[in-house]
Amino acid sequence: MKKLFTAFAALGLFLSISTKSFAQIDTVANLPDADKLYGLSKFWEETSYNFAYFDHAHVNWDSTYRAYIPKILATKNTWQYYEVMEKFCALLKDGHTGIGFPGQLLTHKSRYKWIYIENFDKHFFVTDIPVQYKDQVPLGSELTTVDGVPAKEYAEKEIIPYISESTEHVLWNNAAYMMFYGTDSTRVWHLKLRTPKGKMIDYNYQFHTVRTQWVRRKFNTPYKAMDFKKIGDIGYVKLNTFGDDSLIYKFKAILPELYTCKGIILDIRDNGGGDTGIGAEILKYFTDKRLVGSTWRTRDNISAYRAWGTYAMRDTTKFEHLDDWHKKVVLSAKGNYWYKGDTMTFDNDIKVKKITCPLIVLTGNNTASAAEDFLVILDGLKPRATTMGQRTYGSTGQPMPIKLPGLDESRICTKRDTYPDGRDFVGIGVIPDIEIPRNVNDVIDGTDNVLDAAVKEMNKKIK
Missing domain, CATH: 3.90.226.10 (2-enoyl-CoA Hydratase; Chain A, domain 1)
Structure with a gap:
């Protein structure tokens, strides 16, 4: 089964990123507050019992959940609800954990990005550009600012808080890929770039409604396993x-x-x-x-163990002398008892x-x-x-x-x-x-x- 779900997880991540980049979004639709609160609560609950990497996340999950209740109730539409859920999930710092995209918000209109940015050690470089702009924005130009904000700072503030990834390098790779996204199809980003020859240039970027021909990418190349x-x-x-x-x-x-x-x-x-x-x-x-x-290994939630462990933890004077069975039920009560595969x-x-x-x-x-x-x-x-x-x-x-x-x-x-x-x-x-x-x-x-x-x-x- 591993081959199916790991592939689907990767596909889900790609679809989540690509739809945000390329689709126009309905920002009028609005779920009832009760549904939004249930979504937050359900994700918190299932994660509390089943998530495998809380030691990587370094987050107090219960207090964070309480802090996000007013945030989720303050959202004005389904898209904002999704964004808050993304930020909540991103705190887990895991590439195989993610919030599903609100697919029903996609309109029939498409939009296409006309620039590709990639991360090189937390610096962002242009790796592809439409052929008609290849002289204006040479390949290898470094993105220095976005709307007057240093590119690294912009990514840390506007992009990274929404990405759940296990590793720092992939987090920044995805930040580069998602550098320009949002619900406003008319938005123009004002960019400053440094060309490979050191010249500073201005470039105004926005989405387009038609495809383009790229300098490097050849989308008609057949895939080979x-x-x-x-x-x-x-x-x-x-x-x-x-x-x-x-x-x-x-x-x-x-x-x-x-x-x-x-x-x-x-x-x-x-x-x-x-x-x-x-x-x-x-x-x-x-x-x-x-x-x-x-x-x-996976977390093993045995209800009776959790109950016995909760009682055992009330008498801390015995902690130094716990036998194996009591150690097991205490671990279960703390959510740290594991089944080893x-x-x-x-x-x-x-x-x-x-x-x-x-x-x-x-x-x-x-x-x-x-x-x-x-x-x-x-x-x-x-x-x-x-x-x-x-x-x-x-x-x-x-x-x-x-x-x-x-x-x-x-x-x-x-x-x-x-x-x-x-x-x-x-x-x-x-x-x-x-x-x-x-x-x-x-x-x-x-x-x-x-x-x-x-x-x-x-x-x-x-x-």
Whole structure:
């Protein structure tokens, strides 16, 4: 089931962001106050019992809920209710927990963004622009202010409070993507940018009602689950998903060519996950060992334990001498009693010739969910491979769907995944052996510094 819900959670996040950016919104519709209050209360309640990462959030959930009651009742329409719910949820700091978008507020009119901004270490750079503006706003220009406010400060005040993410780097990546959104289709943002040559320029940005042709993006390029090419004696395999069963057959088809390579680079930088088993199946061709992946746990709410633990906590003089049973019920009363699940394992039943040449795996901020599971398994095979690039998305788990008034399906992360030895990667990301920062010059020049570094590293290994 993991493959279904992790994929849906990622899809929900994308739809939430993209609809805010590209759709016109009905700001007249207004839910009854009772429905709004029920939505806030229901989300608070289900999260209180089921959310897996309160230690990452560092929030007093009960007092925060009380503080949000007047905020939710002060909203004037359904859209404002949604925004307050987003801010409430964002305090949990989890990428697999989110508020469903109010889809019924979408009008039939579309609007299109005519600028792409990306985050590079909390600096925002233009990575695509309509062809008619390429001379006015060169690729690689840095956004310095929005409506007179420094870009970083604007993001911290206007964008970040609405985003629930597990990791700091993904939080800022999404802030860049969502930099310009709102309900007013006529709004004009007054931007100041610094070009790659250091010149300061002004640019007034607004949404448009027609599509445009971009300098870099080619939307007619067919999607490929896998791509393969040879770079000299090195085989380069780009695995864009683990959500397509055909990937295994595509990989098997290139095995004869992979056997002739002196080194192999697997690129999962744009792999958002899917089915952990598909990634494990591919890894079996690179080792004879049994594969060991992540382990998991979830909060175990046993009502009688909570009741007994509540009574036990009244006599604090006995805390130093509690037996195992009393420790268990006290933990339950505190909401910190956990059911421990099995460690994910895969028998290596591949009988064909294995690939024994050096292996490098490329990772990035968009490497997520089942692709992170892939790296957790790979960690247990050290020193079979070297990982290079940026730390991964840092969010996985099992979202529980929840229906709230006026909103599409919301979700709460109920499952905590870790390395087999208990190390966290959610909230951190899987950190590669060799970290290579994102480079805006790759955007300007059309280069790939991570792949270039990987080829250089591989050539050292195969000399």
